[in-house]
Amino acid sequence: MKDNKYFLDDRPEKISYSEVWQKFFNWARAKSLWVVAYGTGCGSIEIPPMVTSRFDAERFGVSNVGTPRQADVLIISGYLAVKTLKRVIRVYEQMQSPKYVVGLGACTVNGGMYYDSYNTVNLVDQYVPIDVFVAGCMPRPEAILAGFAQLMKKIKEGRADGWKQYLDNLDKYRKNQEKVIKNWKIPNYNW
């Protein structure tokens, strides 16, 4: 559906990364991670314990939001089918920069136990830039929190630049995406 009437068809521009007081703002970004959890697979069941009383991710400033517009972190929780990959791409591109992606579980790393499935994307980082992988099948909430700690560290150090990579190498990512998504029905660029 390549209709300009409904969708903005402009290519997203590259964004300069440096700014004044960068460290301070990176600290703020690290301390305030709003998560949109995309429940693609079995990992989504691990998110509720993470944010509720037992593990309480909110003490790190990690909280849930219901819309990609306000989110900083996209959690891909488990195996990705081709069908869900489309949605992940759309959600990811609808998020506002800076944005980070956390891949949960072995399936996002290399397909995990579904490595030979006709329908599971093996290497998620070919399609969206993943800042942190959390291994496990499934990872426990502790592990996810550890992953978030890693992410915060990376953000503070300014190394969590997956969103920038994505903008810089948009063509490469698009090529990969279009290889598996045979019928590219979503708009060219998701805004």
Next chain:
Amino acid sequence: MEQTIKKLENIFKIVKKEKGKRENLNILEVEKDSLHAVLSYLRDNESFKHLALVSCVDWIEDNKFQLSYILWSYQRRVNLIIKIFIDRDKPEFKTIMNLFPQAEVYEREIKELYGVNFEGNPTQDEEFVLEDWDQIPPMRRDFDTLKYSNEMFGDRDSEVKKTNIRKIISDYTDEWRRK
């Protein structure tokens, strides 16, 4: 249950009777032409009002598809599986939507995953779980899913994909059974 099967035997030709793994599960194989009559009879006279599932098995060695219609009776709390075989080269059958409208979805699923064509089902050609699938139906056993996965989704140059995990797992379970 016995009586039901006897009554059924009197009316229809039962090819084969099996006892299920559970106490309240019976499996009957009937001829494919009499399936609608059997289902209709069971639904109307024997309280099997609920069609729990329609499933398919690919017997590639016999060159056949098995279609299983799993029925459930709320009154007697028993399952009854009616199975039929259809030709694998000509995977076609008639829909049972006239008896159980919910079969529409099951048949759509089977159509997508096995390629069995159900005549009379209006929505069977719509996408069910797969989007834009251009290979042979993926649950057929002649579809090489590993090859497809490797070609399509690539590899991280690790040892994982070269190992036949299926075999390791089956070996392991066999060993466990022997114990």
Next chain:
Amino acid sequence: MWYKILYGLLVVVGGLAYGLLLGGISRKITARLHGRRGPTVFQNYIDLIKLIRKKTAISHGTMFFLAPMFRLLGGIGVLLLVPIVTKSAILSNFSFGGDLIVVLYFMVFGCLGMALGAADSGHPHSALAPTRGLAQMAGYELPFLISVIGLAIAHNTVSLGTLVSAQQGGILHWNLFQYPFLSIAGFIAMLGMYMAYPFSVVMAPQEIAVGPPTEYSSTFLSFMFTGRSLFGVGKYVLFMDLFLGGATNLLEAFVKTFAIFLFVVFITGVFPRYRTEQAVKFFWTYPVVIGLIDFIRIFIK
């Protein structure tokens, strides 16, 4: 005149700091009620900074663009039109501009702005939320108006300054104790006004995304956030002036607003959510009946 504007800016900045802090405390207390550690009390500051420094944002149209400004304007308006400290030159704010009726109507300004922006985003959830909000508003405003009108008639004024000075002279002169039933009605209505649990069906997190601001991001959201914080503080101050006898100095104002704040937080921390019509029916029965006791007392007198 210019110093007034300066004072106003000071009050706004101070109010914002206070409002954000209250938000953080609220999150902390709610976490503790849930048995969690919760974020730091300064979490809202961090969130605001992060939101302001987001690098990209999207806009859906003119109204979408202007709505956060309206929201902020509504917040500033409410905060500046109610006197924080009545006799103080700085902290009585711009309350010379209008009386209680003006404040009540100005409060709608921000909500209207937000509703329009939300609707302009074209997202169905965004549009759904304001309708819920307006319906719920029709619910909670009835007890609130009962208490406001009751107080106005009882004290023969709708000027907030006069209302406050009428309550001076000891704790028992507060409207809270003079007209306890009106106050109960007013405070229950206030719960609805804050749109927090159990009356959170407007924002309804997890149900309709995040309600009106579903499409808002980055700087837009930070303005909405700011407006909401200011709005919250403004309403605390308004209720302090109405029921708790106002404040004669800043410390008193802090203590009293904090007390009201705690009341709201402890209620909202433990309740599940009403549906819209349940909330409306609730507001139209219990608080109204309670409020009418004093209302009729004043009417007869």
Next chain:
Amino acid sequence: MVNPVVIIAITLMAAFSIGIFQFFGKKFVRGVFWLTILFDFSAVLSIAYGFLTGKITKPIMVKIGGFPPPIGINLSVDRFGAYLAVVIFFIGAMAAYHWLNKGIDDPEPKALVLMLLLLLGSTGMIFTQDFFNLFVFIEITSIASYGLVASNVDWSSLEASFKYIVIGSISSTFVLLGAVLLYKFGGSLNMLDISSKITPSRYGGVLMIIAIMFLFGLLIELELFPMNGWALDIYQGANPAVVAILAGGIVKGFYLVFVRSAIYLKFPYILKIGLIFGLTTYLVSQFFAWKQKDIRRLFGYSSVGQLGLLVLAAGFYVGGGLQGIDKTYMLLAIVFFVLNHSFSKSTLFFITDLIEEKDIEKWKGVLKGNKLLKTLFSTSVLSMAGAPPFIGFWAKLFFVLAIPKQYFYVVVLVLLGAVAEIIYYFNLYRITSSDSENCFEIKGSIVPASMNTLVLLGLSFLSGYYFFLYTRISVSTNLLIMMGAAIIIYIFGFSRIFQWVLSLGILSYALYLFKNININLQGFFLLFILVGGLILVFATYPVSKKYSWSFYPLLIFSVLSMVGIALAKEWISLFIFWELMSWSSYLIINQGSKAKKASWVYLVMSAIGGYAMLSGIKLLTSGPNLVPGFNSTAMRYSTLSAILIFTAFLIKMATAPVHIWAREAYGESPDGFTPILSGILSKMGVFGAILTVVYLLPHTAHSSVILYGLALFGALTALFMALFAAFQENVKKVLAYSSVSQVGYILIGIALASSLGYSAALYHTVNHLIFKGLLFVAVAGIIYRTGTSYLPEMGGLIRRMPVTFLAFLMGIITLAGIPPLSGFAGKWLLYSALLEKKWMFILLIAMFASIVAFMYCYKLLHTIFLGQLRDKYIKVKEVPLPIAIVELVLAGLTMAVGIKPSLILDFSDKVVKSLGFYGPGYAYQGAHRIVSKFGYWNAYFMAVFAIGAFIIALVLFFLVKAKIRKVGQLDIGYSGEVPDSPESVHFGYDLYAHMRRAVSPFISPIMENSYKKVYNGIAAFVDYARRFYTGDLNTYAMWVIITLSFIFYIFYKGVF
């Protein structure tokens, strides 16, 4: 001047010689016939002209055979006889023309003989001075009628004729018996002679029997209930041309004879006959006609009803003890009634013959194409139903004014009957004016109907002139001239743009005329109407395309009648212009394609209101002063009259219990007219309400209770209409309820009757014009562009109509009363006024209503402008220029007034002072700060503050903003999905479904349903009661006998 005997002789000769002339051919016969008619007509016309100009002052007495009366028979032509003869001959000529041009049956020459005999008989009946001779002429008339009725050779007319023969024979028998006994009693048959021998004290015994027999015979001919079954059959079955003569002419002859006989016989109970038979006939017929399906029978009911009314009027005239001016009024009423009925009804019967369709339902769309036919039909129907400025209206007005005050119940009943009449007449009009695919061919000549209507129009003009002459009510000549201009626009049509410019010109001229008017209540409203009307009429041009040629004339007419209301100095003239406004607005609303039913409801409600006002005014009259000014009060009846008068205003304001017309009438009326309906016309109710509260209520005993009740009505209106508005799905219906709701606030302000309350009411009146005019005009533009008024079909139009959105937004903010726009001031003043009076509960409801109003405010903004834009509106343009200009002007006004409320308040202050208050109830502190007893408020500061804070926020935003991209309309975070169409993600239908679950008991249309139930109940009852007319001759005859016994019983035994 011609000797009356010659008329009779020549006609008689011509009639009987036609039998011979027919051998000379048809044309010759026709020639003789027309010559005779022409001669007769010119003869009676010359006599009548003599009477009219005063050349003849005394009745013309003609002796026949040279014997002086009482021995010889003599004729006497008095004033009314001459007039009536003119009417009879005119109608007769028209009917004959109509019949002869119909071209289906061949009525000649026998029919022409009968026709001439009929005219001759009735003329003789009118002229004769001898009771026996009277009988002879009655017989001639009757026999001719029998033949003529039967001339339409089909079953129904033959049956009707037979019934007529039987009943007519009974009637003439009684007349003959009366004449015989009279001769025995008085030794003479000469009317004057007998009259001189009768004194009222001698009544009783044989004289009573004579009078009863004589009058009873005539009563049968006058078709009074319950002896009129045969008459209805004639109306239904006979040839319409014949019916036109009978109903339009002959029956009037009988009526004159009846009145004259009653006078000569000095019958003392004539008023009782009028009250018993006349009133009953009138009411019964008006109600029985409701469910009538046959159009001629419907008109028959109407005719019978009019005769009942005439008998009632005769009762009052002869036996009601009227003196002086009252008697003149009643006489004029009778004359007007007769003329009205003769010309309108015969036109209507002609038209039924032109269309040749009997079933009312098949009349659907008859008037759609033909302008002339529509004009003829509308004029007749309007005049029959008593619409101003037609003659029927003046007749009714005179009649009501002349009735003595102790017969107030007669006024009420007559007006009730008038409402019933409007109900069925305009049900018919609703059907005829509705859209339909049916094609109609006019069969026959339209000339007679046109001639009749022309005469009717002339008579209407004359009667109006006489009304103002006799009541000495002054009326602005300028206004009448401008109304005349509107009529000229109507007649000549012109092109649409020219009509528009002309309308604007007329209004500007009016504004120029009244530019120096004194700002009191009247002046305030005058300026309000003219300025508002000018602005709103300016916006009508683009949308007027859809409506018929009469749109602009009627528009101007209604606006000018509002001006008339504002200029009125007496209640009566207010009533006249009030009715003018109601009827002209009805005709405009009726032009909406779906508005037929709605406008009918509007008209019926307006009529109820108008007649309630009239009866209230009747109560105000005292002694010789029949046209009470605003200050005159009769203490005894004031409470009731105030309530009655108020009813009219409440109905026009559509407040709570009488709101039922508002939704549909606002919703379906022409888009160009709705702003005026809402912005100005409903404000006439406000004007009237203020008048009533100021001038009438202080004199009543229970004014405080009434005022509190009014305030309560107002508050409940404000609340419930705001609630209803939230659940409407049609944009104009939302705004309709909104208007009514806002008018509720105004009513509260009026009911407060304090200076602050009046200030609030007046301010809000103007303010409501500004924002509701803006909203309705904008909506008209939107409907013009999108072609729909259904809210769920709109959405996202902000992208196509930014200017309209801006204006609309400001309108909504004003409506919601949010500072800093002008809406808030009205709210603040009203609340302050309520606080001042300490009406806590009213205040609570009012404030709560304004909160509830936010629901529909948001609904309007969202569903029209926000959300997703549909594909079909991609190419929609901004609203047309005139509408955009009006929008911007009004938006600028609301902003200006919001910053500086004194722009309106200065005017309202003057008005409040002129109403006798010391000041406006608030005070200025400094330049802008307004202080009341309770609070304070600084509009200027609020505006500056809001704008300043907004600018600061905007600047701040641009300082810190991120990189912003404007995205497409479907680029929304939709759970990762791509929405497939705007419709699928637009939330536009039933926005308050959740709220509906909470308030469902309150929003069911209880009032509407109960009105419907009442109407249906009455309709079902009268439909059942209509079986009284069995169609069986025996029953009819039986009723004649029963009635006779009844009359004998009550009069002879003297029960009364």
